[in-house]
Amino acid sequence: MLKIENLVSHYGSIEALHGISLQVGKGEMVALIGANGAGKTTLLNSISGTVTARGSIEFAGKEILREKAASIARMGLLQVPEGRHVFPGLTVEENLLVGTVAGKGLRLRPGDNSKELEMVYETFPRLKERRQQLAWSMSGGEQQMLAIGRALMGQPKLLMLDEPSMGLAPIVVEELFEKIVEINQSGVPILMVEQNARLALKVSNRAYILERGRITAEGASADLLQDPKVLEAYLGKMVSGKKDSSKREEKR
Amino acid sequence: MKKRILVCLTAAMLLAASLTGCGGGSSDVIKIGLTVPLSGDRASEGSYASNAAAIVEQEINDAGGVLGKQIKIEIQDSLGTDVGATNAYLKLAADDDVVAIIGPDNSNDNIAIAGSAESAQILTTGQGSSPTLQTTCEESEWMFQLRACDSTLCAALMDYAYNEVGAKSFTIIHDTETASTDQANLFKNAIEELGGTVDDVISYTSGTKDFTAQLTQAAENDSDALVMACLYTEAAIIIQQTRDMGIDKPVFGSNAFGDPIAIDLAGDAINDVYSVTAWVPNTPNPLGAAFSQKYTETYDEDCAKAAAQVRDHVYVICEAIKNAGTTDRAAVRDAMLELTDYEGAITTYDCSRRGNCGLGGLIVQVQNQVPTIIKEITTG
Amino acid sequence: MIVQLLVSGIAVGIVYGLIAMGMVLIFRAVGIMNFAQGDFLMFGGYFAYTFNQMLGLNIVLSLILASLCMGVIGVIFMRTSYWALRGAQAKAIIVSAMGASIVLKEGARLIWGSIPLSLDKVKEGSVTVAGATIQWQYVAIIGIALLLMLLVYLLLEKTFVGNILQATAQDQYMSSLVGIPVIVSIGLTFFLSAALTGICGGLLAPIFFLSNTMGATAGSKAFAAIVIGGFGSVPGAIIGGLIVGLVEQFGGAYISSTYQLVLIYVVLIAFLMFRPRGLFKEKIQEKA
Incomplete structure (x- = not known):
């Protein structure tokens, strides 16, 4: 589905990715794990075309490295960025409808989107309850659902999720990941960036570990969960990281 | 890219220099x-x-x-x-x-x-x-x-207003720009010297486009005539608004009111307005x-x-x-x-x-959109 | 007297509000105060003059055509003065807008000359209401402005295209991630903004006349309206415009006609001191 070879990307004048190669197969859920500043978000942005890069990115058999972000999205390669980025001044339903641009293109009238809406509302019933509410006024968990729901409206062929658990209470994270697995099982391949390494490795098929712009380990998620190096570097830290995020959630 | 701009700039400067060079010295x-x-x-x-x-x-x-x-x-x-x-x-x-x-x-x-x-x-x-x-x-x-000079022209216009049109009380409206303010003062002094009364002097800032505030004030004075010292665009606007508001008092204006620019803009509204000027296109x-x-x-x-x-x-x-x-x-x-x-x-x-x-100067009245001379003034 | 001042205050104020609304649309889309907006007004007036006086078309048709032409100018303006600099500091874009303002001003002088011009009114004559004589043009301005505001409201809030425009204004990065070509969406916003402001030029021209410098005063009053109404708020811009128009008229009649402009700035400064966020907060609060 997605095949990246020798990708190099710069962040300002600093090289942030030094030759990344990575693949996501049909129906797969692939996790990308790494510390802050390892280059995970830069990698996703390079794939979605919002950051320029060199190398090769092949999606559904087509080279997309030089494509513009909007056309990559319209090919069905959709990114749910870190920080959710819901359109704050639009209602939930308007956010979802704008999401259909990726699947159906830019057009004057929205047309009939009841099938897509129904599907999203079925996955996230909470969104249906709040469909007339302005997006900024919703909780962090609801916004994350909306962000994912909006991507689903675009009939994704591959979904890239960037830190979906960030800033959410543990109970909300659990609910959300159930839905993510559900989406993946319905046939949408997912490439997920996640700091909560244990959770990511639990739900994914395969994983890559990114350190300072290089992939240092890759393999089946189950194997990586057993790897002592990984355990020490990522799973040990996780406990304190989780505490931090739950504190942030309380403040809201 | 930068280089290209530089080349263009240099070329432009050289060209400019050679052009100015030609004229000098002869x-x-x-x-x-x-x-x-x-x-x-x-x-x-x-x-x-x-x-x-x-x-x-x-x-x-x-x-x-x-x-x-x-x-x-x-x-x-x-x-x-x-x-x-x-x-x-x-x-x-x-x-x-x-x-x-x-x-x-x-x-x-x-x-x-x-x-x-x-x-x-x-x-x-x-x-x-x-x-x-x-x-x-x-x-x-x-x-x-x-x-x-305006001093003689303005006095001549007010003399005509007082003695020949018969207006005895006046409201003056003027632009705060210096020349118009000067003219307004000359009008005021001339009226007072003739023994007439100045009910009010109202001013507006240059560039004002809506004169409702000034004209409602002026209308309340109910003077015999209005005197206006304006530049030509404002002259056209103010006379239109005066007539549109239903104020039909005689209007005596500064030279701008007899200017073709103001007359073209103002249309019918400027008819009957008196002004004093040095020049009309249909001069004798x-x-x-x-x-x-x-x-x-x-x-x-x-x-x-x-x-x-x-x-x-x-x-x-x-x-x-x-x-x-x-x-x-x-x-x-x-x-x-x-x-x-x-x-x-x-x-x-x-x-x-x-x-x-x-x-010399001319007192003109706009008739059918043409500034028509009604009196020639000789100073000196 | 009060009726007279009220009508002209509202008519002039609603036009300031409409110009301010155009500025707010651009501000919300790209985060830049467009200092050439006043010149859109002037240029729109000249387009209306061209269709109405030079080609002899009916005034309403001329206004519509002028508005469309201005929309195109707005898109060109976006492409030349904003798009190339979108990654640069806001300062750079403001300076380039000022440059565009000079181009528009002097361009208008070269094309249409420097002698002030006039064009047809939407409706000639006047009507007497409660002892006040009111020009039909003022009534027409109020009516057309209200209609335009309603149309813009419907477009932005009730249509899919409006949602897309708002989405781009709120988050360009995310818009491109859902497949919206940002340049098209922003171009459309500039089109809308310039078209709205351009039509105001055609409406004002028969009473205030056209000159290539008419944009500066109107633009600065629209800016005052935005500050009073609250940066980025569309209803705020309209209410702000009405406040500016009414202060100008009533202040001019009852306080000082000489210092009409000063009065507006006094109100502006008072707002900046005591209510710096304006009357209306933006409906979008901090992004959660």
């Missing part, structure tokens, strides 16, 4: 400077002035030029501001071939350049008509106010009528005062150069002082007075 041409606003708010004045300059230049050169030399009118943009006028003046003064310089049609700009005229020692004629400019010129060695003056006709034929628009004035200034200066028999700046200035009875297109000039040199 003395078979007599240059007369003209500073008028070619851009900015008052750019229309500059367009009349440059049109007139082109006609006059050709007229004089076709008739053999001055002292056997061709004349050339050098125009510099005064931007419609006093600072712009001074800069334009200094640029012209720096050219040794420039024998005399004509200032813009605005008293303030001319007062601003008076100091430079003194230090550059060049004969300078101001087109403005304010009493302040009159005083400035009377005290200056090098500057002349080649026009009838034979020289004026000839110039006006030529101007209209050439440019397909009415010959405004700004055009006729430039014509007279150029002719007066050329006459002075002829009489001096030389292009020496001081000699030309001295010859200018000897011109006591020179017939122009607008009026007769007595340059020995330095200020208020124009000897």
Whole structure:
């Protein structure tokens, strides 16, 4: 589905990715794990075309490295960025409808989107309850659902999720990941960036570990969960990281 | 990319340098400077002035030029501001071939350049008509106010209003811009001297477009007549709004109210308005009528005062150069002082007075959108 | 007298509000105060003059055509003065807008000359209401402005295209991630903004006349309206415009006609001191 070879990307004048190669197969859920500043978000942005890069990115058999972000999205390669980025001044339903641009293109009238809406509302019933509410006024968990729901409206062929658990209470994270697995099982391949390494490795098929712009380990998620190096570097830290995020959630 | 811009810039500079290089140093041409606003708010004045300059230049050169030399009118943009006028003046003064310089049609700009005229020692004629400019010129060695001063013109209009129209009480509305404020004061003094009453003096800031506030105030005074001192765009707007509000009192206006620009804009509303001016396109003056006709034929628009004035200034200066028999700046200035009875297109000039040199004015009333002379004033 | 001042205050104020609304649309889309907006007004007026006086078309048709032409100018303006600099500092874009303002001003002078011009009114004559004589043009201005505001409201809030425009204004990065070509969406916003402001020029021209410098005063009053109404708020811009128009008229009649402009700035400064966020907060609060 997605095949990246020798990708190099710069962040300002600093090289942030030094030759990344990575693949996501049909129906797969692939996790990308790494510390802050390892280059995970830069990698996703390079794939979605919002950051320029060199190398090769092949999606559904087509080279997309030089494509513009909007056309990559319209090919069905959709990114749910870190920080959710819901359109704050639009209602939930308007956010979802704008999401259909990726699947159906830019057009004057929205047309009939009841099938897509129904599907999203079925996955996230909470969104249906709040469909007339302005997006900024919703909780962090609801916004994350909306962000994912909006991507689903675009009939994704591959979904890239960037830190979906960030800033959410543990109970909300659990609910959300159930839905993510559900989406993946319905046939949408997912490439997920996640700091909560244990959770990511639990739900994914395969994983890559990114350190300072290089992939240092890759393999089946189950194997990586057993790897002592990984355990020490990522799973040990996780406990304190989780505490931090739950504190942030309380403040809201 | 950057390199390309650099190359273009260098090329442009070289071109500019070579162009300016061509004109310099030749003395078979007599240059007369003209500073008028070619851009900015008052750019229309500059367009009349440059049109007139082109006609006059050709007229004089076709008739053999001055002292056997061709004349050339050098125009510099005064931007419609006093600072712009001074800069334009200094640029012209720096050219040794420039024998005399004509200032813009605005008293303030001319007062601003008076100091430079003194230090550059060049004969300078101001087109403005304010009493302040009159005083400035009377005290200056090098500057002349080649026009009838507002003090006489405004008094004449008020005299006509009081004695012949029969208005005894007045409300004055004026622009806060200096020349209009001066005119408003002259109107006020004239009314009081005649024994009339001034009910109110209302002013507005230059650039005001809606006069409802001023006119409602004026309407409440219920004076016999309204007196307005405005620039031409505002003159057209205010007279339209006056009539639209149903105020049908007689209106006496500053020179802008008889100007073709204001008349075109205001349409029917400006009919019956009296004003005092030095010039109307349908002037009875034979020289004026000839110039006006030529101007209209050439440019397909009415010959405004700004055009006729430039014509007279150029002719007066050329006459002075002829009489001096030389292009020496001081000699030309001295010859200018000897011109006591020179017939122009607008009026007769007595340059020995330095200020208020124009000897005549006109009281006009707009009838069917044409400024019609109802009285000729002779000062002096 | 009060009726008279009220009508002209509302008519002039609603136009300031409409110009301010155009500025707010651009501000919300790209985060830049467009200092050439006043010149859109002037240019729109000249387009209306061209269709109405030079080609002899009916005034309403002329206004519509002028508005469309201005929309195109708006898109060109976006492409030349904003798009190339979108990654640069706001300062750079403001300076380039000022440059564009000079181009528009002097361009208008070259094309249409410097002599002030006038054009047809939407409806000639006047009507007497409660002892006040009111020009039909003022009534027409109020009516057309209200209609335009309603149309813009419907477009932005009730249509899919409006949602897309708002989405781009709120988050360009995310918009491109859902497949919206940002340049098209922003171009459309500039089109809308310039078209709205351009039509105001045609409406004002018969009473205030056209000159290539008319944009400056109107633009600065629209800016005052935005500050009073609250940066980025569309209803705020309209209410702010009405406040500016009414202060100008009533202040001019009852306080000082000489210092009309000063009064507006006094109100502006008072708002900046005591209510710096304006009357209306933006409906979008901090992004959660």
